[in-house]
Amino acid sequence: MGVQLGELVVKESLEIKSLAGKRIAIDAYNTLYQFLSIIRQRDGTPLMDSEGRITSHLSGILYRTARLMEVGIKPVYVFDGKPPQFKEKEIEQRMQVRQEARERWKKAKAAGELEDARKYAQASSRLTKEMVAEGEELLKYMGLPVVQAPSEGEAQAAYMTKEGIVDVCSSQDYDSLLFGAPCLVRNLTVSGRRKLPGKSTYVEVEPERIELEKTLNQLGIDRKRLIWMGILMGTDYNKGVKGIGPKKALKIVKEAESLEQAVKGSKGEFEIEPGKIEKFFLQPPVEEKIELKFGEPDVEKIKEFLCKKHDFSESRVRGTVEALAKKAREKGQQSSLGDWV
Numbered sequence: 001m002g003v004q005l006g007e008l009v010v011k012e013s014l015e016i017k018s019l020a021g022k023r024i025a026i027d028a029y030n031t032l033y034q035f036l037s038i039i040r041q042r043d044g045t046p047l048m049d050s051e052g053r054i055t056s057h058l059s060g061i062l063y064r065t066a067r068l069m070e071v072g073i074k075p076v077y078v079f080d081g082k083p084p085q086f087k088e089k090e091i092e093q094r095m096q097v098r099q100e101a102r103e104r105w106k107k108a109k110a111a112g113e114l115e116d117a118r119k120y121a122q123a124s125s126r127l128t129k130e131m132v133a134e135g136e137e138l139l140k141y142m143g144l145p146v147v148q149a150p151s152e153g154e155a156q157a158a159y160m161t162k163e164g165i166v167d168v169c170s171s172q173d174y175d176s177l178l179f180g181a182p183c184l185v186r187n188l189t190v191s192g193r194r195k196l197p198g199k200s201t202y203v204e205v206e207p208e209r210i211e212l213e214k215t216l217n218q219l220g221i222d223r224k225r226l227i228w229m230g231i232l233m234g235t236d237y238n239k240g241v242k243g244i245g246p247k248k249a250l251k252i253v254k255e256a257e258s259l260e261q262a263v264k265g266s267k268g269e270f271e272i273e274p275g276k277i278e279k280f281f282l283q284p285p286v287e288e289k290i291e292l293k294f295g296e297p298d299v300e301k302i303k304e305f306l307c308k309k310h311d312f313s314e315s316r317v318r319g320t321v322e323a324l325a326k327k328a329r330e331k332g333q334q335s336s337l338g339d340w341v
Contacts, residue, residue, distance in 0.1 A: 005174040008246045010214045014207050020072030025157035027171035028077040031189055035060025036125040043114050044105055044121025049311040057131050061138050064189045066320050076145050080153040086272045087237050098124050141302045143295035155179045155284035165290050177212050178227050178281045184210045225253040227281045228262045231274050241268030296328040297321055
């Protein structure tokens with residue numbers, strides 16, 4: 001879910017083509033959940049192979065990542081490690097919400113209420129260890145580097161962006177800004193037409209760029225106060241204070257000289273010590289020694305993995321991966337090995 005800063009951050013629309021040549025650290029879990037949620041049949045049933053194994057995430061990885069690679073983007077997927085202990089309760093609550101959504105999905109599907117069924121199905125998405133392992137396997141066959149974070153993937157991606165290991169990070173959540181990411185790109189893998197929840201209308205979803213410094217200058221605060229705002233509103237680690245949205249949180253932190261004063265000004269109660277959350281955003285566990293290696297896609301392994309194991313259309317997969325391999329060979333003639341995308 002992440003902190004809800006959407007109405008206050010400074011956003012700039014951009015075209016995917018403008019990111020050509022850029023190394024982009026992608027929040028893998030966040031993105032895989034998107035694929036599991038969006039890539040479904042009309043009644044909400046996810047894509048599956050003949051053995052009933054879900055393949056929506058693999059479809060998203062192949063086709064949507066290939067689209068990025070075709071325009072010259074260098075994707076780097078960053079996977080979550082062990083979450084902080086104080087996130088356990090939030091994780092349990094999310095699991096409960098997903099289970100309840102799953103039950104509602106079954107009822108709506110049985111009643112033939114397809115629009116409600118799809119809505120509940122999207123909310124029931126669950127990412128398993130097997131799905132994560134399969135996703136990593138496919139990415140490696142595609143010649144893309146995979147980074148394992150010791151803790152939160154967003155924190156690792158933000159660190160990599162700050163250190164210049166990548167050029168920008170991508171996630172749907174604004175938490176990346178709290179972790180100090182200088183530049184965040186949203187809607188990177190979900191651009192296009194999207195149906196509004198509960199309505200028959202569609203909107204165009206375009207990639208957008210958010211620079212931390214511009215947002216902080218616009219709001220008239222520093223990064224610490226942005227973190228305080230998140231704590232008051234609610235983050236992945238705490239619920240926040242009822243009735244406090246972005247504008248009210250901004251007013252409170254501007255008047256506060258410390259986190260303690262901001263917490264007092266919120267008149268709220270916190271199950272998690274706010275200081276622990278602030279410290280985690282400022283000093284999260286990250287892997288500092290990162291070496292990114294890009295290689296050529298292994299056409300045969302991709303076809304064997306997706307087509308023979310998971311029943312993907314061989315003609316479609318072949319067309320996609322052979323196009324990538326051709327692009328890799330063309331780039332290989334123009335640049336050094338490892339810089340092909």
